[in-house]
Amino acid sequence: MSLVLSLPLLLTPLPPPDQAPPDPAPVVAIERVHVVPMTSDTVLRDRTIVVRNGRIAAICRATERCVPTGAVRIDGGRRYLMPALADMHNHFGGFPFDGTDASRIRMRNQNLRQYLMFGVMTARDPAGGPRTLEARDAIARGELVGPRIFAASGVMDGDPPLFPGPRTFATPATAVSYVRETAKNGYDLVKVYSTLSPAVFDTVMATAREVGLTVAAHVPIAVPLEHALERGLRSIEHLTGYDVACAAPAVRMRPVATDIYQGWAWCTPEKIRALAELTARYRVWNVPTLALWDNTVIEVDRPRRAAGEPGQWEHPTMESAIDWLYNLYGPRERAGIVGTRSARLALVKALSDAGAPLLVGTDVSGAGYTVHREMAVFVEAGLTPYQALVAATREPARYLSLEGDFGVVAPGARADLILLDANPLEDIRHSRAIRALMIRGRWWTRAAIDAELAAIRREYAEDAATLRRLGPARGM
8 A cells, every 4th residue: 555655755945836855854935825824814925934843933925034044945836825624524444345454444544645635634533443543643653644633432322323333322321431431542522423312411411521522413313402502512413403403393303214314394594593593602513514415315316426526536335335324314315305405505604604613524435525525515505715614724723622733824833734726715616726735844746646646546446346356245
């Protein structure tokens, strides 16, 4: 498997961004760039960025001559420099698709490498496991390449669970021990799911607060949205809870797959506005995962789901994962989800208008690629490109209580940067026009990025051949 660390890392005196210098350097100056700082909706034109030991040391005007003696200098060519992106909801630990743990690690590492090549340098897995923690710690030590990782332990669901697989918690006592074990094992947060009882949910919230963990949630169907907010949820995944709130009191959603997410059909503009204003009163972030919902299609569109560009960046196991999902959500349930798309987009716009913070998360394959799709759907919902970018840069840092550490181009921030050919504040699609990357202070040219993406796609082709040999039962 190709590893990013083996590629040429790039820095020589005054190279253009497409020329790869031979070695990393402790001090780098990126000159003649227009900075998109993400501290405000503005562009700082003709700036020099000085990076020292992986952190931004200074930002100055081109006329100020702030480049230290001996610094490696890169000519940005008056392109646009912005902070790296974050995916705040995805599961990238991999599957043992040939029955071995080695294949799980291979797939995990493919996801991590691909994230970087699309400019995504922070990722949160709200249902990770030991291999995710292993990757997080190895990346932090510089032994593995990938984004900075934040992870939960396995999902906590009620008994019976909504879907097969998650660990179930029928009593508060079992929840207490699990949350404490989660903290002891070094995870960053707890994830609760759809069929937890109110008593167990309250216990999870209280115990997480006691041990210093935040809680991400599929708001349990039996827990009223406002009650969940009052208990101090840190994030709501997939806009769960709002669908149930829209249906109430006329219809009571049941904790079964045939009912899940069908409450969107009862949303009205008035209900959406009231729920958004309610949310804004609490310190909670929403992770809408709109690209995930767009992946949930009716039968006539199913053959085309992986066609075109998105399918290029999905591991070949994705089709089996989609088959599994579509067996849980039948054609009628999926039609209900497809038909209520406008309600979800309206809620995202209402949350933004009310001042309730949003996070970009994907929950689908295509690591990194889908972050750009998600931001585009935010804009389709009515957000500005700047607002969509905030949800993928500055807000993830604020959610993690790491304001100023990443997600902005400012002195003291991590030098995780993207050099773009065009201004992303004018058109969100310009976030894909990546000319070069700075990953923890090390510069990557477009040629190096393309070489790594080509290596990943070759590995996907090898894995597809392995799956064909194993037969249709494999892949999930």
